[in-house]
Amino acid sequence: MSDLIGRYVEETVRHLSLKERAEVAKELEANIQDMIGGDDSEQHVEQVLLDMGSPSVLAKQYRGKERYLIGPETFDFYWMVLKLVCLVVGIVTVVITLISLFFTESPVGIGTMIAKPIASLFSALSGAFLWVTITFAIMDYYQVNATLESWDAKALHDLEEAPTRLIKKSDSIADLVGLSVFFLLLAVLFNRPELIALYRKDAAPVPLFIGQALRPYVIGWMATVILSFIVSALKWFKGKWTSTLFVLSASVDLLGIIYFIFVATRWKLYNPAFLTIFPGSMTRWQIIIKAASVVLLILTLIGNGDDAYTVFRRTRPDEAGPARQR
Amino acid sequence: MKEDPILSNLITELKRGNLTLCVLSQLKKPQYGYSLLQLLADKQIPIEANTLYPLLRRLEVQELLSSTWDTSEARPRKFYVLSDKGTALLSELGKAWQEHYQRVGALLAEEGHE
Numbered sequence: 001m002s003d004l005i006g007r008y009v010e011e012t013v014r015h016l017s018l019k020e021r022a023e024v025a026k027e028l029e030a031n032i033q034d035m036i037g038g039d040d041s042e043q044h045v046e047q048v049l050l051d052m053g054s055p056s057v058l059a060k061q062y063r064g065k066e067r068y069l070i071g072p073e074t075f076d077f078y079w080m081v082l083k084l085v086c087l088v089v090g091i092v093t094v095v096i097t098l099i100s101l102f103f104t105e106s107p108v109g110i111g112t113m114i115a116k117p118i119a120s121l122f123s124a125l126s127g128a129f130l131w132v133t134i135t136f137a138i139m140d141y142y143q144v145n146a147t148l149e150s151w152d153a154k155a156l157h158d159l160e161e162a163p164t165r166l167i168k169k170s171d172s173i174a175d176l177v178g179l180s181v182f183f184l185l186l187a188v189l190f191n192r193p194e195l196i197a198l199y200r201k202d203a204a205p206v207p208l209f210i211g212q213a214l215r216p217y218v219i220g221w222m223a224t225v226i227l228s229f230i231v232s233a234l235k236w237f238k239g240k241w242t243s244t245l246f247v248l249s250a251s252v253d254l255l256g257i258i259y260f261i262f263v264a265t266r267w268k269l270y271n272p273a274f275l276t277i278f279p280g281s282m283t284r285w286q287i288i289i290k291a292a293s294v295v296l297l298i299l300t301l302i303g304n305g306d307d308a309y310t311v312f313r314r315t316r317p318d319e320a321g322p323a324r325q326r
Numbered sequence: 327m328k329e330d331p332i333l334s335n336l337i338t339e340l341k342r343g344n345l346t347l348c349v350l351s352q353l354k355k356p357q358y359g360y361s362l363l364q365l366l367a368d369k370q371i372p373i374e375a376n377t378l379y380p381l382l383r384r385l386e387v388q389e390l391l392s393s394t395w396d397t398s399e400a401r402p403r404k405f406y407v408l409s410d411k412g413t414a415l416l417s418e419l420g421k422a423w424q425e426h427y428q429r430v431g432a433l434l435a436e437e438g439h440e
Contacts (some may be wrong), residue, residue, distance in 0.1 A: 031359040
C-alpha cells in the first residue's frame with residue numbers, strides 16, 4: 001500500500017520549490033507512516049490520506065503563502081496603470097489610424113473608416129494589456145514593492161483638499177470618449193462630405209455641403225478637437241482643478257465654439273439646392289444658424305462659469321494656512 | 327440542531343490565531359510530527375495533521391525550531407525542538423498572549439455585570 005502514500009507525497013511536493021521537495025517528501029512520508037501505525041490495510045491508508053486533505057491544499061500550507069499573478073497589494077496600482085496605458089494607447093492608435101486613412105491614395109469607404117480603427121484599437125489594447133500584465137506579474141514574482149502610495153502626514157493633508165475641486169474621472173472619460181466619437185464623425189465628414197444629405201425616396205440625395213469647399217475647414221475643426229482632447233486627458237490625469245488647468249480648459253472650449261460659429265457662418269459652404277428644400281431659403285437658414293450659435297455660446301459660457309466657480313470658490317481659504325476652515 | 331456556520335468560522339479563526347503559540351510551547355523537548363499531534367490532542371488542543379506538518383516546516387525555515395533526523399529506529403523521524411531564537415520568541419509571545427487574554431477577559435466580565 002506504500003505506493004498510494006508515495007503517490008500522495010509526490011503529488012504534494014510537486015507544487016513546492018525544488019530545494020524543498022526532498023526534505024518535505026521524506027518528512028511527510030514518515031509522518032503519514034506514523035499516523036497509519038500498524039494497520040496498513042488499504043481501507044485505513046485511504047482514510048488517513050483522505051483526512052490529510054488534497055495534495056494541492058497541503059502544498060499551499062507548506063508554501064505558507066498564496067500564489068498570485070498580481071497580488072492584492074499591487075492590484076490597485078496595476079489597475080490604475082492598466083487603465084491609463086489602455087486609454088493613452090487606445091487614443092493614439094485611433095488617431096494615428098484615422099490620420100493614415102486620410103492620407104491614403106485611394107478613397108476609403110465608410111465601412112473601412114469604422115472597421116479599421118476598431119480593428120487596430122483591439123489589437124493595440126490586447127498588446128497593452130499583455131505587456132502591462134506581464135510586467136506586473138514579473139514584479140510580483142520577484143517581490144518588487146510597488147504599493148500605490150505612501151501613507152504619511154503629507155498624504156493625509158493631501159486628502160483634505162477641497163473635494164469640490166476634484167475632477168470626476170468619469171466626467172473626464174466621458175469627455176474623452178465624446179471627443180473621440182466627434183473626431184471620428186469629423187473624419188467621416190472630411191472623407192465623404194456628401195453623406196450629410198437629404199435622402200428622398202424617388203430622387204438622388206441632396207448634400208448639405210459643397211464638399212470641396214468644406215474640407216479645409218474640417219481639418220481646422222479636427223485640430224481644435226485634438227486640442228480639447230489633450231486638455232481633457234490632462235484633466236483626467238491631474239484629477240484636480242488648478243488655475244492653469246481651468247484657463248486651458250476654458251480656452252479650448254471657447255476656441256471650439258468660436259471655430260464652430262466661424263465655420264457655420266461661411267454661407268458659401270452650403271448647397272443652395274438643399275436650403276431651398278429644407279428651411280426654404282438662405283435667409284431662414286442664416287437665422288437658424290445664428291440662433292443656434294448664440295445658444296451654444298451661452299451654454300459654453302455657463303459651463304465655463306460653473307468650472308470657474310468650482311475652481312476659485314474654495315481656493316482662498318485653503319491657502320490661509322494650517323488653521324483650515326471647513 | 328445545525329451548527330451556526332458563522333460561529334464555527336469565528337471559533338476556528340480564534341483557535342488558529344493561537345496555534346503557533348501552542349505548538350512552540352510544546353517543543354521545549356524534541357517531538358516529531360505525529361507525536362506532537364497526539365500530545366496536543368491529549369491536552370485538548372486538537373490540530374489537523376495537514377496544518378501542523380506545514381507549520382512545523384515553516385517555523386523551521388524561520389529558524390524558531392531546529393531539527394534532527396533520528397535514524398536509529400526502524401522508521402526515520404524528524405525531531406523538532408525550540409532553537410534559542412524560538413525560546414526567546416516563545417517567552418515574548420506568551421507574555422503578549424497573557425496580557426491580551428486578561429484584557430479580553432476584562433471586557434467580557436464588564437459585559438457580564440450589566
